[in-house]
Amino acid sequence: MGDAITELARRLATTHPDAPARTLARRLVAETGGAITLNQARLRIARQFGVHGKQNRRNVKAAATREPRKAGAVIEMPASRAEPWQPHDLGVVGMVGVLSDIHVPYHDEQAVRAAVQYIASEKPAALLLNGDFADFYSISRHEKNPKHRNFKRELEDVRQFLRWVRKQFPHIPIVAKAGNHEERFEKWLWQHAPEISDEPIMGIDNWLGLKDIDITLVADKRIVMAGELPILHGHEKGNGISSPVNQARGAFLRLHHTVLEGHGHRTSTHSEPDMFGRETVCFSTGCLCDLRPAYAVLNKWNHGAALVHVNKNGEFDVRNFRIANGKVRTS
Ligand SMILES: [Fe+2]
Ligand SMILES: [Fe+2]
Numbered sequence: 001m002g003d004a005i006t007e008l009a010r011r012l013a014t015t016h017p018d019a020p021a022r023t024l025a026r027r028l029v030a031e032t033g034g035a036i037t038l039n040q041a042r043l044r045i046a047r048q049f050g051v052h053g054k055q056n057r058r059n060v061k062a063a064a065t066r067e068p069r070k071a072g073a074v075i076e077m078p079a080s081r082a083e084p085w086q087p088h089d090l091g092v093v094g095m096v097g098v099l100s101d102i103h104v105p106y107h108d109e110q111a112v113r114a115a116v117q118y119i120a121s122e123k124p125a126a127l128l129l130n131g132d133f134a135d136f137y138s139i140s141r142h143e144k145n146p147k148h149r150n151f152k153r154e155l156e157d158v159r160q161f162l163r164w165v166r167k168q169f170p171h172i173p174i175v176a177k178a179g180n181h182e183e184r185f186e187k188w189l190w191q192h193a194p195e196i197s198d199e200p201i202m203g204i205d206n207w208l209g210l211k212d213i214d215i216t217l218v219a220d221k222r223i224v225m226a227g228e229l230p231i232l233h234g235h236e237k238g239n240g241i242s243s244p245v246n247q248a249r250g251a252f253l254r255l256h257h258t259v260l261e262g263h264g265h266r267t268s269t270h271s272e273p274d275m276f277g278r279e280t281v282c283f284s285t286g287c288l289c290d291l292r293p294a295y296a297v298l299n300k301w302n303h304g305a306a307l308v309h310v311n312k313n314g315e316f317d318v319r320n321f322r323i324a325n326g327k328v329r330t331s
Contacts, residue, residue, distance in 0.1 A: 005032055005044065010063040013048035017064040018075055021045050087223040087230065088216075090175060090310075094125030096226045097169075098306040100233070100262025101287035103135040103181065105157040110326040111288045111303040116168050118321070118328045122307055127169050128224060129215075130262045130285070131179025131233030134158040134208075139188040145294070159208055166213040176210065178219040179233040179263065227310035229318070234263025234284070246270055247284040258282065260308070260318060265289070265301035267322050283320045 008031055012024045025041035036044075046052040050062025090096060097119030102112060119127070137144065138151035166174065185204045189197035196202055205217040218224055221236040234247075237254050248270035251259055258280050265287035273279050286304020303323035310316050322329045 005036060008032065009041075009044040009048050013045060013064045017049075017066055020072065021049065022071060085220065085222065087225045088175070088218045089225040090126050090128065090173070092125040092173065092226075093310055093312050095119075095122045096308045096310060097122070097124045097127045098130050098226075098231065098260065098262075098285060098308060099127070099133075099288060100130040100285045100305065101132040101179070101265055101289055102129070102161070103132055103287070103289035104161040105154060106135050106137070106290045106293060107161070108288055108290055108303060111323045114323045114326050114328055115288055115303075115305040116165070119305065119307060120168060124169070124172060124307070125310075126173045126175065126226075127165070128226070128231065129165070129174070129176040130224070130231060131177045131235070132181040132262065132287075132289075133161070133176060133179075134182055135289075136181050136184040136188075139184050141184075141187070142295070155207060162208060162210070162215060163213055166215065174213075174215045175224065176215050176217050177222075177224055177231075177233055178204070178217065180235040182219075183235075226308045227314040227316045229308055229310070229316045230257065230259050231308075232259055232261040232263075234261035248282040251282040251284065252280060255282070256280065260285065260306060260320075262287070265299070267302055267304040267320055269320060281318075283318050285320060286322055288323075 005028070009024075009028055012028060012031075016024060021042065024045045025038055028041040028045060029036060029038055032041075043052060048063040050065055051068060097115075099112075099115055099119075134154070136151075136154065138149045138154055162176070182204060185207070186197070189202055193202070200206070203217075204219075205211065210217055221233075223236075224231040232251075234251070237251075246268045247261075247264035247266050248268040251261055252270050252272060260283040262285050264284050266284055267286040268284045269281065271279055271281040283306065285306045286302045288303060288305065291299070291301050291303070304321055305323070306321065307319040308316050309319075319330060
């Protein structure tokens, strides 16, 4: 019986390592049909947890280990380590210019100039660089032509471009959202300098000198709000429904919410009313980069950008314009 009781105590300790010792001892008494006293049972359970005095600890190996704790102590739920994920509100009323997918240094100078001039003529209250403003070709994980690999020069080109943008819009808030191409920088750091990758000095905002030119970086795939209009780069949704026919419809099927996004390099709009006649409208903006990059010479991309007018009550109007041969096309 002695061995059988030890075996029973071992089973109780290993299958319920977090249960209070007193509870397990009571159960041991019950399961042995009262063959041992509660005090004996407590000793046996304690032995299984290795908390039964120094002398015995040397001779008997514990079946289960746990932190020593007071009788009746309860196990608390661990504090969550999840970080809050909040949208970034542009907080402006009036015109907001949205430039997406510029991919410096593979930008299209003529298209960028046309978009910037058109937006500037509308006296915007804020400007959003909606992701992929930098290409970061050199640190991509895709195959790269060694001829074009010069990360230092690429960084300098992006810095120069951002300084140029600041000059075009000297007095308004400028927000730069990190797209999948800017995220290459962080991934590259994780790979090549993991020990110091989370130091603030290593941040992309620091490398691009954003503080000096007063440009705010929005990272972590956060949504940018222009009034009540949520703006995404487009990579936040992960891989899933991609719509080869109409990107805006793909966004609608995925989000079921009005949204404006870039990333697909194509201008498109999709609207659908619900049964109460409330309309959901999704927009995708064109790009401002070279339309014939070596990795996708044939594609369906077009140049374009957007203007969003935000009213005091948060309502908005979107002008999702295309650019053809350096000319803005609004219809
Ligand atoms: Fe892009
Ligand atoms: Fe993108």
